[in-house]
Amino acid sequence: MAKVLIDEVKIQELLTRGVENIYPNKEFLEQKLKDGAELRVYLGIDPTGPDLHLGHSVQLLTLKRFQDLGHKTILVVGDFTARVGDPSGRDQRRIPLTEEQVEENEKKYKEQIGKVLDLKKTEIRHNGDWLGKFRFENVLELASKKTVQQLLDRDMFQKRIEKGEPIGANEFLYPLMQGYDSVALEVDGELGATDQTFNMLVGRDLERGYLNKEKFVLATRLLVNPKTGEKMMSKTAGNYISLRASPIxxxxxxxxxxxxxxxxxxELCTEVPMGKISVLKSESILKAKQDLAFEIAKIYHGEKEAEKAKDEWSRVFSKGEYPSEMEQVERRRLVELVGIVTQDSSSSAKILIDQGAVRVNGEVRKEWNFMPEAGDIIQIGPRKFVKVKK
Incomplete structure (x- = not known):
C-alpha cells in the first residue's frame, strides 16, 4: 500500500484545477483527502475508437493527481458498455461495436493512457467481468432502482423525442450499467467529464442503495472554446488532437x-503551475501558444521529440517548406490515397478534394481520379503530408 500524502497545495490543486463540480460537495472530498486514508478512485472509459484526445487528458491528469497523492487509482475499461454505446451527448443512436473491435481499441487506449498515468500503480478492470455475469433477475433488480421518468429527463433523450428519433432500451439501461461499476468495485469516488455527471450520479445512488456507502463524484470541465462555448475536441465531429498523434x-x-x-x-491539459500560466498571460499570445504546443508534445513524446517538433513546425509552417520526414504511401488514385491516409470514407475523401483541401506538390488538385507520380508530395489539409513511394 502506497503512503498517502496530505499536501495542502496538491489537495487544493486537485479540488480546483479543471474541476466543474464535486458531489455531494467540495468539503466532503476535501475532508476525505485530509483524513489520510487511501481512497479507491476510478475513471471509466469505453473503448469506442482507437483514439483518445486532449479532451480525455483532463480526466487522466486529474486521476494522476489522486495517484500522486498515494491513492488507489482504478481504470475501468468499458468492454461491456462499449458494445451498447453511451447515449450521453448523442441525439442519434451509436452503432454497437463487436468484441474484436473493443479489444483492438483497448490495446491502443492503454498505450495512450500510459503516457500520463503510471500503469504499474493503476488497477485496470473490465466491466464485462461483472455485467457479463448478470442473470435476467439481476437486470430487473438493477432496472428497479430508477424510474422511466428519471431516465427520460436526460436532454439527449428529449431531443430525440422531439425529432421522432428512436431511443433503444439498451441505451435506457446504460446509466444503470455504468453506475453498477461503482457497486462492483466498492469505490470511494469516481471522476469523469461533466457530460458524464448523470451517469456518475446514478452510480452514487446505486452505491448508497446497494452498499450504504457515500461515493464522491468529481466532474471535470469540458475542453471548450471560452469565446464560443463550442467543444474543441470531439470524436463525433472529428476535430480533435489524438494522444496517438506524432509530435509534429x-x-x-x-x-x-x-x-x-x-x-x-x-490549465486543463498540462501540469504547468498556475502561477507560471499567469506569467505567460503577460507575454505575446504566439509565444504562449508555442509554449503550450511544446508542453503538450513533451508530455506524450518527451522533451527531445518536442524540440524536434518545434523546429519542424517553424520550418514547415512558418517558412513554407516540406517536412523533413513524411509517411510513405503506395501510388494510387487521389481519392483512394486520401481515404487511406485520413482513415475515412470515400465520400469524405471526395469532399476534401472538392473543397480544395488536397495539394499535390503544392498545387490544389480537384480530380478524384488523378494519379500521382512516384515521389510526389501530397498535402491533406494544413498539417498532413505524405510522399508517394518510388
Missing part, C-alpha cells in the same frame, strides 16, 4: 487552435 501533428494541431483557447488548455 500534435505541435501543429495546438498551433492551429484559436488564440482564446490557449490558457484554458494550459
Amino acid at each position: 501533428e500534435m505541435y501543429s494541431g495546438v498551433m492551429a487552435l484559436p488564440d482564446e483557447a490557449v490558457f484554458e488548455m494550459f
Whole structure:
C-alpha cells in the first residue's frame, strides 16, 4: 500500500484545477483527502475508437493527481458498455461495436493512457467481468432502482423525442450499467467529464442503495472554446488532437487552435503551475501558444521529440517548406490515397478534394481520379503530408 500524502497545495490543486463540480460537495472530498486514508478512485472509459484526445487528458491528469497523492487509482475499461454505446451527448443512436473491435481499441487506449498515468500503480478492470455475469433477475433488480421518468429527463433523450428519433432500451439501461461499476468495485469516488455527471450520479445512488456507502463524484470541465462555448475536441465531429498523434501533428494541431483557447488548455491539459500560466498571460499570445504546443508534445513524446517538433513546425509552417520526414504511401488514385491516409470514407475523401483541401506538390488538385507520380508530395489539409513511394 502506497503512503498517502496530505499536501495542502496538491489537495487544493486537485479540488480546483479543471474541476466543474464535486458531489455531494467540495468539503466532503476535501475532508476525505485530509483524513489520510487511501481512497479507491476510478475513471471509466469505453473503448469506442482507437483514439483518445486532449479532451480525455483532463480526466487522466486529474486521476494522476489522486495517484500522486498515494491513492488507489482504478481504470475501468468499458468492454461491456462499449458494445451498447453511451447515449450521453448523442441525439442519434451509436452503432454497437463487436468484441474484436473493443479489444483492438483497448490495446491502443492503454498505450495512450500510459503516457500520463503510471500503469504499474493503476488497477485496470473490465466491466464485462461483472455485467457479463448478470442473470435476467439481476437486470430487473438493477432496472428497479430508477424510474422511466428519471431516465427520460436526460436532454439527449428529449431531443430525440422531439425529432421522432428512436431511443433503444439498451441505451435506457446504460446509466444503470455504468453506475453498477461503482457497486462492483466498492469505490470511494469516481471522476469523469461533466457530460458524464448523470451517469456518475446514478452510480452514487446505486452505491448508497446497494452498499450504504457515500461515493464522491468529481466532474471535470469540458475542453471548450471560452469565446464560443463550442467543444474543441470531439470524436463525433472529428476535430480533435489524438494522444496517438506524432509530435509534429500534435505541435501543429495546438498551433492551429484559436488564440482564446490557449490558457484554458494550459490549465486543463498540462501540469504547468498556475502561477507560471499567469506569467505567460503577460507575454505575446504566439509565444504562449508555442509554449503550450511544446508542453503538450513533451508530455506524450518527451522533451527531445518536442524540440524536434518545434523546429519542424517553424520550418514547415512558418517558412513554407516540406517536412523533413513524411509517411510513405503506395501510388494510387487521389481519392483512394486520401481515404487511406485520413482513415475515412470515400465520400469524405471526395469532399476534401472538392473543397480544395488536397495539394499535390503544392498545387490544389480537384480530380478524384488523378494519379500521382512516384515521389510526389501530397498535402491533406494544413498539417498532413505524405510522399508517394518510388
